[in-house]
Amino acid sequence: MANRKSAALFDEPGCTTNRAKSDTQRKIGCSARSLAPGAAAGGCAFDGAKIALQPIADAAHLVHGPIACEGNSWDSRHALSSGPQLFRTGMTTDLSELDIIHGGEKKLYRAIKAIVERFRPPAVFVYVTCVPALTGDDVETVCAVASEDFATPVIPVDAPGFVGSKSLGNKLAGKVLLERVIGTREPATVTACDINLIGEYNVAGELWQVKPLLDRLGIRILAAITGDGRYADVASAHRARVNMVVCSQAMVALARGMEERFGIPFFEGSFYGIGNTSDALRRLADHLVRAGAPADLADRTEALIAGEEQRTNDVLARYRLQLTGKRVLLYTGGVKSWSVVSALHELGMTVVGTSVRKSTAEDQDRIRDLLGEEAMLVGQVPAKEMYRRLRAGEADILMSGGRTQFVALKTKTPWLDINQERDDAYAGYDGIASLARRLHGTLTSPVWAEVRRPAPWTLTGLAS
């Protein structure tokens, strides 16, 4: 599978960042920079592809490679399913030395066979990892033959770790969906209010915080791509009237491709924060009405927004007093920095810094607009620097992923998880209320004062 065509992925006219770049800059791409040896590692392309596709809950996800790729990572993400749990079952060809020497194709074929016979999934995604990519296993052909033999779509996902970062893997996954999945089935019914949410993975159940709002408006999620996903839904996503790309620069290419191929307009939005949520609902309604949905949808949407905003603000009032003016240092993968920033502003908090290490220039502009000049945009912050800042009291709380958690906690600074592995859902109106509750709980915990107490032996002047 030498022809990975990664370069073509960056030819992304739908991305304003890219449009603004010169030709050479564009070729370099926005996330293909290779990591320097001796640095702390981020996730690989395989990781990114798996994050994007694994939420398709009824499909089997088979990782073709030696043990590290799946053995160390299976069932570690908190994308949730309301039904099938097959997606959580780690499956890998677990290549041995002999498999690597002689080629893993036969084993892969047998693995697909065993999985199809046992689990009868609607589809099998086969992830190519570094070693079989290096030794040249023809996964494409194995999958084609297996699809035929077992009358089940077997879809190769050619995103071995060494081609790049997690976000490149996201994109490659989008490409797989566009080229091999979407448009291969027809939905049982279509309505004038069908939408897709792209890049929403239902982490901690966030999709379920949004869906009831859409239900009340009569807006149907034809496919969530891919949160709480079902293969058949994703495969028939091409009949939606509008696509919303949820906080995901990496998935814009997919939306763009669907626009070109199926004429589905798209917009980028977010469900983090009151303003963003209301805005997203408005834009969804607006697109749908323009595409032929009943005209009263707009009014009903406004009514819902007014009621929800009122209700949410009442809830937030309980927490606002203690949250107002608190300084947050935000350290995320970057794709959702801007939307989280505006959510935090709604809580009256001050964002003293946010990471833009994976954000595009466009995201950075958005953040600058929101934060003005005083906040710092930080790139990759080495653990030592993070420690120093927190130790110096530059922020009242760090919001980050699990990996920086213990750097923060060692400085005895409050911390809140906002990445993949988190247990709390922060989307929609209920989501911001949960976020406020969690922030409030963390910031007002008596434990901070308690753990900062000096040890008895550091106190001088006591009787000896």
Next chain:
Amino acid sequence: MDTYGLGVMNAARAPSKPCAIKPLKLSPALGGALAFLGLNRALPLLHGSQGCTAFALVLAVRHFREAIPLQTTAMSEINAILGGTDNLEQAIDTIFKRAAPAVIGICSTALTETRDDDIAGDLKLIRGRHPEWGDLAVVYAKTPDFLGSLEQGWAAAVEAIVEALVPPLAGPRRSGSVNVLAGSHLTPGDVEALREMIEAFGLTPIILPDLSGSLDGHVPDDHVPTTLGGTDAEAIARMGQSVLTLAVGEQMRDAAAALERKCGVPFQVFGRLTGLAACDRFVAKLMAISGATAPEWVRRQRSRLVDAMLDSHASVSNRQVAVAGEPDMIRAVAGFLGDLGVHTAVAVTPTVAPDLAAVVGGRLIVGDLDDLETALGEAEAGDVDLIIANSHGEEIARSCGVPLYRAGFPIFDRLGAGHRVTVGYEGSRELLFALANLFIEYGHHQRAAGLAPSANPIGGAREHAPASSH
């Protein structure tokens, strides 16, 4: 239902299974990295592509709930084709300049061992080009994915450390100095308990690796980019002068043998240090080397374990468990349970370990958690009272309606994985109580369910018997 194969009595890989489902196996490079984390001022470096490091890191962070120093040589597709020497050199140099560690522990991955690169040879050449690195120790452990699981990677790293950092001519024997080679199944808490036990006999242990110094969850006064605590390189250099090596876990046998070959330090392997007889053997050995008798607190601890065994025997005897994990964990837990009259009905291990058949009375499977689930499905209801496995066992336990005792790696859904002590008299007692309490709680439910009338309910007004609702 036993399937036989591989020439190993009652140990068999599920016949012709072409893939692992719910893998139990972990990457050896992760095991190697964890071993290097037990050295002071060390930085493990995975030689491979970045994702391998990221996954290993995330898992270790979730288990220990500590920031984990771990770096990557960041092999790209092009590097993988052309060879990784440049990446290796650049990575070491960067780490040397930025973090100034005492030891860099290199663990290879499948990607960098597939080409058959001569990593050891390359390292010599690289070293020659960098006199400025001075006494930076660079240790290379061969840990490709296809050579076992976490335990093998850990063992390979410890052996590599012995080979690289213990000089053959170490100097005169130091009476009272004993080496402890600690297996990957020991928690930082276990290591600490071992140290206290050994010191109680007036002996000075050199423990390798020593996670109790680095991953014991202390709050340091400043941030360091390397490990802070763990075995010092200088102490390792003195291991050749010790009078004896105590190898804890079968996995430490090769490293202990290497040390003997190199410096003539004899060794004894303790397959487990959980359980009365096992601890007694250990204490007897400590008495023999030190010439000292056991101090009062050790005697009290033994007495308390004996008492705990008396108190719990009714609750545990004739119970049945299923265990899944790396071989030394199974040796410790299943072995101890065997002493107590608990039958291990099923044991699943990711790698072949022939001697386990002697420890596990029931079925021994080389496989994954899916094999465990299948075996439990085939068992009669009530055949298994408890599952002992890592956090991935949670779903299986729930679907079988059997409690889970979390043991092994990773444990990411409970706090304190690094602090649990299951070695020594006291650790054995703690483990016994934890298991017995689960038997008691679950047995109570089970008996109640068994006794409640399912037909002809008591009383005229009720339609359904409250069978198992509780």
